[in-house]
Amino acid sequence: MPHLKQVLFFSLCGLVAVGVLTGVTTPQAVQAKIALRSAEHRGDMLFHSSRLGTNGLSCDNCHVDGGRFSHRLAARRIPSLVGAKSLFPVVSSNGQVRTLEEQINLCIMRGLQGKPLAPESRQLSLLDLYIRHLSRFHER
Ligand code: HEC
Numbered sequence: 001m002p003h004l005k006q007v008l009f010f011s012l013c014g015l016v017a018v019g020v021l022t023g024v025t026t027p028q029a030v031q032a033k034i035a036l037r038s039a040e041h042r043g044d045m046l047f048h049s050s051r052l053g054t055n056g057l058s059c060d061n062c063h064v065d066g067g068r069f070s071h072r073l074a075a076r077r078i079p080s081l082v083g084a085k086s087l088f089p090v091v092s093s094n095g096q097v098r099t100l101e102e103q104i105n106l107c108i109m110r111g112l113q114g115k116p117l118a119p120e121s122r123q124l125s126l127l128d129l130y131i132r133h134l135s136r137f138h139e140r
Contacts, residue, residue, distance in 0.1 A: 036129075039126060039129050040129055040130055040133040042126050043126035043127055043128075043129045043130025043131075043133070044066065044130050044133075046123060046126050046127060046130070047059045047060055047063075047066065047067065047127060047130055048060045048066075050112075052108050052112050052114045052117075052123070053108060053111070053112020053113050053114030054112070054113045054114055055112060055113045057111065057112050058112075059107065059111075059112075059127075062078050062107075062111055063078060063079075063080075063081055064078075066134070067080065067081030067082070067084075067131070067134055068080060068081075068082060068134065081131050081134055082134050082135055083135050084100060084103075084131050084134075084135070085100060085128075085131050085132040085134075085135050086135065087100075088100035088103065090103075100128065100131065101117075101119060101124055101128065104117070104124065104127055104128070104131075105117060105124075
């Protein structure tokens with residue numbers, strides 16, 4: 001009769017082996033996850049920083065609590081950003097197609113009095129990634 005500790009040890013080895021063989025836990029997969037989390041974190045920092053504009057405000061001044069809730073600010077409805085990634089592109093009231101990146105740039109220009117970010121810029125993709133990340137853990 002094998003000892004219980006041995007059984008547990010070999011079961012654990014088996015699980016890790018299955019993980020590696022099926023590609024669930026390769027070192028590359030772990031590294032990719034860490035890189036993704038760190039980029040989302042940088043997006044989060046950018047969302048809370050005032051350096052995207054010139055009026056000292058950040059995205060979070062309007063989209064409070066990291067953009068997790070909708071609310072009213074001086075009679076304006078500020079939408080929650082949870083789910084925004086799958087909502088866009090939208091057709092605006094004047095019939096124009098607006099992508100998520102264009103919306104972010106509109107907010108930078110109108111809300112932060114800043115210059116729009118280039119479509120291929122690192123900062124825009126970090127904000128994009130942060131907004132995608134919001135939808136993963138929160139319901140609208
Ligand atoms: C001065 C307030 C203000 C600031 C600052 C602001 N926003 Fe917005 N944002 C709004 C309002 C109001 C809307 C609703 C749509 C509109 O009127 O343009 C909106 C809409 C959005 C949407 C679309 C959400 C949806 O579900 O329709 C996204 C995405 C967004 N903002 C991202 C950002 C990001 C990223 C920043 C920072 C770079 C930012 N906003 C800064 C006020 C602001």
